[in-house]
Amino acid sequence: MFVLSQIEHNLPMPPHLLNRPLVDAIKAELERLLLDKVIANLGLCVSVYDILSVEGGFIFPGEGCSTYKVSFRLLMFRPFIGEVLVGKISGYDEKGLQVSLDFFSDICIPGHLMQFGTVRGEDGRWALKTEDGDELHLDIDDEIRFLVSSIKYPPIPVEQKEDDKPFAPMQINGSIKGDGLGLLAWWAAGEEEGEEEEDGEGEEEGEEEQ
DSSP states (O other): OOOEEEEEEEEEEGGGGGSSSSHHHHHHHHHHHHOOOOOOOTEEEEEEEEEEEEEEEOOOOOOOSEEEEEEEEEEEOOOTTTOOOEEEEEESSSSEEEEEOOOOOOEEGGGGSOOTTEEETTTTTTEEETTOOOEEEOOOHHHHHHHHEEEEOOOOOOOOOSOOOOOSSEEEEEOOTTOOEEHHHHHHHHHHHHHHHHHHHHHHHHHOOO
């Protein structure tokens, strides 16, 4: 889910930061520029992990600040395809479910990537219809386990209409097709039964050894 990415960047340093130790000033400026920002093909910047090297300090003609060539590492949120994550349902519409990880919310589980038998009801909610005819609703704030099926970094639109959704520079599509995927509550009972069976087998083996 989290990876380290090494980057080199020519960083202009604002003069008001130069009263601090150079490395601290550079880290503060990098955090201002990059923290909580998406870098295409790298992911969402969570923190500046460390500063590897600093070179330069040149003042170019016409500029009132010094520029440093900085090599540093960023801690990035970038899940891999096929990774299984757990989040909470934050919304739903005709396309599918929106899921949040608290610090990242541009996650969609489209209808065609839900468990077989999942349909959208008249009230707008999605629900899984069981063989017994019951409906297991997927409600807001329910915890859901999903598999990352794709990650996209769409280009910044030149124009946006007023009714368009806010631009998302990083979009994750998830899938809940497959065993163990979907609401945690769906699988909780089965997991508890499995744990009880394992405990019971362990006790029987202990009795036989005695």
